[in-house]
Amino acid sequence: MQRRSTARGLPGQIPGQGAGTARARVAAALAGVVLLLTAACSGGDDRAQSGAKAEPSAPQVVITPKNGTGKAKPEKGITVKVSNGALTAVSVVAKGARVPGVLSADKTRWRSRWTLTPGTSYTVSATAGNPAGKTTSVTSKFKTLKAANVLSILNVTPGTGAKVGVGMPITVSFNRPVGDREAVEKSLQVTSRYANLGAWYWVNDSTAVFRTKKYWKANQQVSFTARLAGVKSAKDTYGVANVVRRFRIGDAHLVTVNTKTHRLTVKSNGKVVKNVGISAGRGGFIRGGVDVYKTTSGIHLTMSKSRVERMTSEWMGVTDKKDPRFYDEKIPYAVRISNSGEYIHSMASTVWAQGRRNVSHGCINSPPAFAKWFFGWSYIGDVVVVTGSGRGLDPFNGWSYWELPWKSWVKGSALDRAVSTAPSTAKQTASPGTTGAPGAPSAPAQGTSTPPPGPAAPSPPSG
Numbered sequence: 001m002q003r004r005s006t007a008r009g010l011p012g013q014i015p016g017q018g019a020g021t022a023r024a025r026v027a028a029a030l031a032g033v034v035l036l037l038t039a040a041c042s043g044g045d046d047r048a049q050s051g052a053k054a055e056p057s058a059p060q061v062v063i064t065p066k067n068g069t070g071k072a073k074p075e076k077g078i079t080v081k082v083s084n085g086a087l088t089a090v091s092v093v094a095k096g097a098r099v100p101g102v103l104s105a106d107k108t109r110w111r112s113r114w115t116l117t118p119g120t121s122y123t124v125s126a127t128a129g130n131p132a133g134k135t136t137s138v139t140s141k142f143k144t145l146k147a148a149n150v151l152s153i154l155n156v157t158p159g160t161g162a163k164v165g166v167g168m169p170i171t172v173s174f175n176r177p178v179g180d181r182e183a184v185e186k187s188l189q190v191t192s193r194y195a196n197l198g199a200w201y202w203v204n205d206s207t208a209v210f211r212t213k214k215y216w217k218a219n220q221q222v223s224f225t226a227r228l229a230g231v232k233s234a235k236d237t238y239g240v241a242n243v244v245r246r247f248r249i250g251d252a253h254l255v256t257v258n259t260k261t262h263r264l265t266v267k268s269n270g271k272v273v274k275n276v277g278i279s280a281g282r283g284g285f286i287r288g289g290v291d292v293y294k295t296t297s298g299i300h301l302t303m304s305k306s307r308v309e310r311m312t313s314e315w316m317g318v319t320d321k322k323d324p325r326f327y328d329e330k331i332p333y334a335v336r337i338s339n340s341g342e343y344i345h346s347m348a349s350t351v352w353a354q355g356r357r358n359v360s361h362g363c364i365n366s367p368p369a370f371a372k373w374f375f376g377w378s379y380i381g382d383v384v385v386v387t388g389s390g391r392g393l394d395p396f397n398g399w400s401y402w403e404l405p406w407k408s409w410v411k412g413s414a415l416d417r418a419v420s421t422a423p424s425t426a427k428q429t430a431s432p433g434t435t436g437a438p439g440a441p442s443a444p445a446q447g448t449s450t451p452p453p454g455p456a457a458p459s460p461p462s463g
Contacts, residue, residue, distance in 0.1 A: 013410040017324020056132035059085025064122050074230030074238055075183070078112040078124060085130035094122045113231025117188075118238045121147035148150050151176060151184070153226060158380065166217070166254075167301045168381025169401055170224055177205035179234030179360025181414035184208075187227045187239070193220040195382035195422035201404075201412030202217075203396065211401045211409060213418065215383065218252040218269060222421070253382040255344075257364055259295055260388035262355050264344075264366065266374070276370045279347070281389065283296040285316065291391060292316065292340075296360050298331040299402040300337040302344075305375055309334035312361075315341055326360075331369070333375040335388035337384050339398040344384070346371030408441035 058084045078101070080090050094117065101112045101189040116122065121143045131136040158164050159169040170190060178184050185200050190210055194217040195368035200208045216222070223246045230238025254267045259280040266274035281295035312328045313319070320326060334345035340362070346440035347354075347365035354365060364386075366374070383402075384395075395404040410418050 012335060015242040018293050028061050049257065054316045056134060057084055058131070058134040059083065059128035059130050059136045060088075060128050061085075061127060061128050061136050061138040063138055063140040065140065065142040067140040067142065069140075072116070072122075072142050073232075074118050074144045076115040077115055077230075080110040080124065080126045082108050082126075082136075085134070085136070086432075087126060087128050088135075088445040091125045093322050094120050108243075108329065109460060112226050115228045115232075116144050116239050116272040117229040120144050127144075132389050137454040139286040144230070147238035147240055149234070149238075151231070151233045151239045152241070153176070153228070155225075156224060156245045157246075158247045160247065163379055164301065165381030165383060166215040167383040167399075167402060168216065168225055168249070168251055168379075169301075169399055170222075172208045172210075172224075172226065174193070174206045174208075175187045176237070177234075178202075178208075179237070180210075180232060184228070184239075185414045186234050187231045189225045189227070189424075190222065190419070190421050191225075191423045192216065192222045192421040193423075195420055197418050198411045199410045199418045200415075201401070201409055202414060203412075209401065212421070213406050215252070216249040218249060220247060220249050222247055223326055228235060236253040250379050252380060253377075255298075255378075255382060257295075257384065258385045258388050259297070259386065261281060261359060263319070263356065266365065274370065274373070276367055279350050279353040279356075279360055279365040280356045280386075283389075285361075287316065291363055294389045294391040295342060295358075295360075295364060295386055296338060296340065296391050296393040296397065297386045297410070299387045300342070300386060301402075302378050302382040302384060303336045303338075303398055304380065305336070305378070306334045306350040307375070308332055309343065309345065313361075317359075333371040335375060335378055337364075337398065338393070338400065339348040344371070344374060400412055 007384045010445075026066065036194075062081045064081075078092060078099070087103065087110055088107075090101065090110045092112065098117075099112055099122070100114070101110050103110050107379045121141070124140045125137070125140075126139075127135060127137045152175045153172060153177050155171075155173045158168060172188065174184075176445060180261065181202055185208065188200060188208070188210075190198060196212045196214060196216060196403070198212040199208055200210050202208050210224075217436070223244065226239075227245040229242050231239040233239065252269050257263075257278065257280065258266045262277055262279060264274075264276050264278045265272060281293050282400055283291045283294045285291065285293040308331070309331050311331050313323075313332075315324050316325070317327045331343075332346045334343040336343050340363055342364070344364045344366060344443075346368045347360070347363075348368050350359055354361045354367060359365070381399075393400050393403050401409065410416065
C-alpha cells in the first residue's frame, strides 16, 4: 500500500504553493539570523577593530644534552639555543668548577668551548629574555658516559719549571696509539709570551712533537696545555684529564762547530763568549755505506747532560779487548747532541789534536776546562750547528728536527697546518659577559720531567 502525505498550507496560502513558500520563508529567516550572528561576532570586539596585537610569546630555550641524560657523549659538548629571544645568562658547573663556553654574536647560541669530562655530572642553567619583557629559565642536569679505555699522557718534555734553549721542541708521549690524531691534536695548545708559528709532527702513533718555524725568542715563558678530557681518540677511548706544563726559554745560546777549521764558537744573545779548538770525527770506518767515524753536519740540539758518561766501542760491534779498535772509557762533562752517540765532551788525551786534527770516533773532543764550563752553562735545547764533515744529519736523529724543511714539518701535522703561539684572545664565558674557569680539572702527567732521548732509541756513546 502506498502511503500519501498531504501538506496543508497555512491560513491564506494558495493551494499547491503553501509548503514551498513556507520553506523559502524559513530559510530566509535563518539566513538573517546567521548574518546577525556574524555581524555580532566580528563587530562586537573593540580591540580587534582598533588593531591590538596578540599576547607576545616567551623565549624558547633548548639545552643539549637534555635533562636526565645518563650517558651523554663527551665529545659532543653542550649547546644552549634560544628562539624568540636572546640569552642573558648561561651557567655550567661540574665538580664545583664553572665550564667556559662561547656565545654567538646574536646571543641565540652558547656552546661549551671544550669537550666534557667522561663520567661526570653537569648542571646547566640558562635564562633568556626578549624586548616584550618575557623571560624563560631552563635547567638541565645530566651525566657523561664513562670511558671504557683511557688515553693519557705519559710524559711531556720539557717538564714544568725547566729552563731550556731557543731550539727546544715539545715532545708529548701518549700511553697508547692515537687513532683520531686530528681530534687529539686539536686539544693541544702551545702559548708563549712572544708569538711564534709552530706545528705538530706525529713521529709515530703515540708521539707528537711541536717545533716552531723560527727559534724561540729568548727569556720568556711557554705553556703547553692538553685539553684531553672528553676527547675521543678511538672507539670507546677517551681522555679523562687535562694536562698543563709551563717552562722557560733561557738566553739565546748558539754553538757553531767547524770540523774543517777545528774550531768551536759559543754565542750568548748574539755575543761571542767562547772560542776554542776542538777535535771532531776522524772518519775511516764505513758501515752501511756511511762513514760512521765522521761527526754529522747539521742543526743539532743539546739533549741531555752527564757528569760522567761511559763510552765504549760496542756500538760498532767491537767487544774484544785485543782488537785495536776496542775502547771502554768514562768521559767527564758529556753533553749529548744526537741519538747516534755524538757528544760535546772533555777529552784530556786529545788536547794535542784539538784545533789541529780530527781524531775522535765522531764526538766533539774539547779542552777539559771548556767542557766543564759548557756542561754547567748550557741548557737542554741549545742549538749546535756542525759544518764541514760531509756526513749529513737525519732530521730524526735525536732532536735534529730543524733539519726538516718547514713545509715538510707542517705536513707531519694531522691537521696539515701551522698554529700561532700567541696567547688566545678568544672570548670564553661561563655566562654572557663572564669569564669562566676550565671545567675539567687539570692533572699532572705521569712520569718525570727528565728529557727522553727521543722517538728512537739512542746509540751508545761513540767517543
